[in-house]
Amino acid sequence: MALGPRLDLRQSQSLVMTPQLQQAIKLLALSNLEIEAFVAGELEKNPLLDAGSAEDDRFTPTDGVDRQVEQPALSADIGEADTLIGQGLGEADSPLDVDHSAETFIDDGPGDRMAAQAIGTGAVGSGGGDMLPGHGGEAPDFDSFANPEPGLQEHLMEQAGSHLSGMDLLIATQLIGQIGEAGYLEANLLETAHALGVPLHDVERVLDVIQSFDPTGVGARSLSECLALQAKEADRYDPCMAKLLANLDLLARGALPQLRRICGVDEEDMADMIRELRGYDPKPGLRFGGERAAPVTPDLFVNPTKEGWAIEVNAATLPRLLVNRSYYVELSGGVQDKAAKSWLADCLASANWLVKALDQRQKTIIKVASEIVRQQEDFFHKGVAYLKPLTLKAVAEAIEMHESTVSRVTSNKYLSCPRGLYELKYFFTSGVAAADGDGAISAEAVKSHIKALIATEDPHAILSDDTLVDLLRAKGMDIARRTVAKYRESMGIGSSVQRRRQKALQGKAA
Structure with missing residues (x-):
């Protein structure tokens, strides 16, 4: 065999992920709100994408004159976009437009009824949303009418401006x-005095003024000081209360006999002081400021019907996206430059792909959600105690999809049903072996039973983890003690010793 450079031709097959396929996979993992932001970006880049509805094109003139518009005959094989565009009929192709007269939509509440009334009166927005008279064509955002609450520091600075001036106001600002x-001072007074070049007693004096501001307890350097400020405000700060606040660690451990000896009070007085402390706010600063937590928006609605369960994608958070083919016909007729024609063709292909990709995404989500509801039907009927063990692989095999696709579909998606709002990942739980060896029980169902047992336990007979194991085994759940402890801790429930001390304190304060 001769050695030397040469050229060879070979044929091979391989799977290649195109950029469009990669983008379609990414779309599956996005929530509806993230899809809305993505579509907004595409609308800015692609002139052939339109977020408006086609209602305006369907209305005929109403000036009292009957008009008959002669429509060109369409052959049976003219359905594809390229054929229509070639004949100058690009606006006639709308394969993914929703036929509102043929679709059945679930009435989710007053919002849907308001939308139906708006459609009936012709007040339909370009994005398929509600339009109300006098609001510029869009439904008003009632949350925007709420005045933003001032932050804690703004609230304190307003008070400092009316009580202090000059150097004292500068110290207060610092x-x-x-x-x-939370309202606690995180500064070292001595370092602050050195930084400002003022005596330490001036900084302490200004801090005393700040600690008199609203909310009571602000500016404290420790929990005991915070509670002491509130006790002074309530005129309950006596020597006994001062000793109690100086020994909060004993109160946390439930060492009530030792506390009574330190404070020099009897059981009744100790119970009264504990009751007083429970009425104070350990974090007074949290009453002010902070951004409002955005509510979770469901991506799917599940509602019971006579035939079973109706599953619907939340269309309110999905923009209606259309390909403006009439605009394409108009542009393509006047374009002569080769580069411009190529760019326009790319825009059309990208717009067509995006519309179909979003449509396929919705179908995939519905398919996965339908299988989850079918597998966990007992949960929707009876509650979390009937949640079954479920894996991504089991759902993927049932609907003949890849496990990674199911994982992407269930990421960042929320389902709203009569029992509440749940993340789709919630329905995938590990299993605990049944005591009789027949099947398995969901870990979430076991947690529900543990929580119910602890919630109904007798304050004088606190259930240990070993006792919980026996009670769960009697219910048909074969579970180890360490697993009970792990589930209990994951739910934020203390040990039997901690619960005994907590209920003892509650009994004293009652």
């Missing part, structure tokens, strides 16, 4: 800037 969101 101290207020170092108060955390």
